[in-house]
Amino acid sequence: MQRLIVLALAGLAGSHAWAQAWPNKTIRMIVPFPAGGGVDYIARIAGKGVSDRLGQQIAVDNRAGASGIIGLQAMMAAAPDGYTIAAASAGPLVINPHIFAKLPYDSLRDFTHIANMSSFPYLLVTHPSLPVKNVKELIALARARPGEITYSSPGTGNGQHLATALFNSMAKVEILHIPYKGNAPSILAVLSGEAHITHSSIPSILPHVRAGKVRALGVANAQRLPSLPEFPTVAEAGLPGFEASGWVGMVGPANMPKDIVQRLNREIVDTLKQKDVIDRMLADGAVPTPSSPEEFTAYMNSEFRKWGDVVKIADIKAQ
Numbered sequence: 471m472q473r474l475i476v477l478a479l480a481g482l483a484g485s486h487a488w489a490q491a492w493p494n495k496t497i498r499m500i501v502p503f504p505a506g507g508g509v510d511y512i513a514r515i516a517g518k519g520v521s522d523r524l525g526q527q528i529a530v531d532n533r534a535g536a537s538g539i540i541g542l543q544a545m546m547a548a549a550p551d552g553y554t555i556a557a558a559s560a561g562p563l564v565i566n567p568h569i570f571a572k573l574p575y576d577s578l579r580d581f582t583h584i585a586n587m588s589s590f591p592y593l594l595v596t597h598p599s600l601p602v603k604n605v606k607e608l609i610a611l612a613r614a615r616p617g618e619i620t621y622s623s624p625g626t627g628n629g630q631h632l633a634t635a636l637f638n639s640m641a642k643v644e645i646l647h648i649p650y651k652g653n654a655p656s657i658l659a660v661l662s663g664e665a666h667i668t669h670s671s672i673p674s675i676l677p678h679v680r681a682g683k684v685r686a687l688g689v690a691n692a693q694r695l696p697s698l699p700e701f702p703t704v705a706e707a708g709l710p711g712f713e714a715s716g717w718v719g720m721v722g723p724a725n726m727p728k729d730i731v732q733r734l735n736r737e738i739v740d741t742l743k744q745k746d747v748i749d750r751m752l753a754d755g756a757v758p759t760p761s762s763p764e765e766f767t768a769y770m771n772s773e774f775r776k777w778g779d780v781v782k783i784a785d786i787k788a789q
């Protein structure tokens with residue numbers, strides 16, 4: 471019996487020493503989207519801060535394709551040793567499971583949830599030709615003209631598509647969806663008047679709002695943004711309870727050692743709480759949302775249910 475206890479303690483000590491030695495080489499951070507997008511932007515901010523704190527390089531590996539599925543598959547195939555992690559968004563983590571009939575992963579079961587990092591509240595905008603100046607007037611017009619008002623999105627099943635589907639459901643209106651192949655064509659559709667409204671990421675649309683080419687009705691955040699206090703929330707402007715944001719969190723393969731998860735989480739949270747990081751992100755339309763692993767898991771579960779309900783009500787399917 472005594473020998474078994476000694477062996478068990480030795481095993482625990484070895485495991486602890488192994489975790490303490492981490493990291494001793496480059497960490498790969500997979501981003502399942504192209505460089506230059508919102509997920510890549512947050513990944514590089516977090517990666518730089520964590521790298522400085524750990525004293526090891528974090529190499530960003532952009533693995534785009536199949537709505538984020540390819541990158542997450544590559545992360546899943548890696549050993550759960552803390553040397554391969556991924557920065558992923560709401561799309562592949564909590565929307566894809568409801569859009570695609572089959573996925574190679576279960577994002578609530580097959581990943582280690584490390585930390586939530588940032589949200590990207592959408593901005594609801596209209597073409598100036600639409601005779602509305604606020605959310606209440608948009609809802610009234612949509613009810614008076616069911617099926618006549620249109621909205622653009624970067625594609626079927628995209629977060630911006632679901633944001634307006636949620637708006638339709640909560641406001642009890644029928645605004646028709648026109649999907650485009652990407653963010654730029656979706657915005658161009660509203661700029662040209664081909665579509666009447668859209669929910670857009672703030673960095674993409676704000677210059678056009680400033681130039682008077684589109685009219686901003688409200689930001690889809692729970693509170694007004696400190697960097698854009700002139701924009702009311704959609705909730706306070708006429709649709710109570712409405713909130714729709716893209717977000718980015720850090721995940722890893724299932725069964726990562728707890729010590730490593732806690733260390734990664736601590737360095738991510740510390741990075742996102744730095745004033746210069748907060749100011750930079752807010753100026754670019756992103757809201758830092760650092761969390762514990764447990765808080766991130768709870769948030770993912772909540773978002774999974776929320777967008778699953780929207781997909782079901784709107785009968786959205788992958789195309």
